[in-house]
Ligand SMILES: Nc1ncnc2c1ncn2[C@@H]1O[C@H](COP(=O)(O)OP(=O)(O)OP(=O)(O)O)[C@@H](O)[C@H]1O
């Protein structure tokens with residue numbers, strides 16, 4: 001287990017790493033992990049230095065310390081691989097015990113945000129050569145092998161029949177383990193930009209790529225600011241390409257935006273104990289603090305919360321919201337990862353985050369209840385809710401069909417949209 005590393009950063013508008021500081025995870029006397037981060041003197045002396053987290057780790061000479069999140073600061077955790085990437089890296093490592101820093105060091109340089117990690121005080125050159133869309137079929141096959149290897153099912157070949165061998169895992173290590181999220185994905189370069197490719201899984205209940213793409217388009221029609229996307233065919237399946245908003249094409253590679261998840265802004269963990277901090281109402285407070293345009297961003301977050309309620313996106317957890325700083329200022333990121341869920345209940349559905357006075361209830365009265373925190377008047381908030389409701393109701397099916405979602409898949413997801421409980425009287 002590695003216990004320390006250097007933290008590199010790409011400064012606004014630049015394409016090369018500089019060394020920003022040093023990160024150490026040790027055990028305290030009780031055997032609990034303690035993380036320490038300190039900015040380098042040379043970094044602090046730069047006139048263009050920026051903090052890697054302006055709230056928890058502002059530029060300063062002090063040594064920051066945390067015992068939360070297994071000693072990993074939120075900004076660093078956001079740059080770590082998540083469920084999917086960890087799974088691939090663990091496979092690669094075999095029986096070796098990996099610590100948090102090992103995951104950072106073993107994931108490639110395509111992670112979200114502007115940070116990098118390494119054992120040398122001098123940073124490496126950033127990655128210049130990326131996979132192309134034509135490599136996607138191979139990557140999809142490798143992703144399938146990893147999935148099949150771990151979850152043998154009755155219809156599908158057993159683990160021993162399709163076991164991903166070492167070279168295959170080596171290949172997959174190269175294709176994108178450092179982006180977060182649970183679904184299989186890779187990063188590809190296409191038309192002078194970087195995209196996240198999200199693969200359909202064989203066991204998906206509907207064509208996820210098409211449905212997620214349609215939801216992003218629908219959100220855009222409802223006036224939300226969304227990540228650009230398109231669907232490509234990979235072998236005989238579809239995959240979704242989402243354009244990365246944290247990589248800015250530059251004549252000399254890519255400039256990068258710093259990125260912090262809402263989980264980090266909320267100073268929360270992924271665990272259930274921290275569930276009471278998972279809240280749009282708390283998030284908007286943090287957003288107003290960090291954003292260069294608090295009014296616009298608070299309104300945008302409000303729209304997102306309402307839209308998620310109307311498509312029953314119950315997977316709106318705090319890693320599915322972020323703030324980004326392409327330059328010096330922080331803004332709410334475009335919307336990404338929208339999935340409708342055709343829940344059974346017609347009366348009550350809960351989002352992942354608290355919405356208002358009636359908890360996580362995806363409901364108009366609940367959404368309206370804390371309007372002032374979103375810097376809206378009651379009339380403005382009401383208008384936004386009515387408007388998005390009307391658009392989702394009138395447009396979801398037409399948009400889905402136009403974007404290539406089959407009639408059958410539309411039937412499968414239909415229950416997700418504008419469910420009756422959205423307009424029921426809310427009770428505590
Ligand atoms: N367009 C984008 N530009 C930059 N980073 C992005 C973009 N879309 C997603 N990300 C980052 O990649 C992570 C994974 O993406 P996404 O949430 O779409 O995947 P997922 O596997 O569906 O996630 P989940 O586990 O929530 O189902 C996000 O949490 C976010 O940090």
Ligand SMILES: [Mg+2]
Pocket residue numbers: 181182319320337
């Ligand atoms: Mg996600």
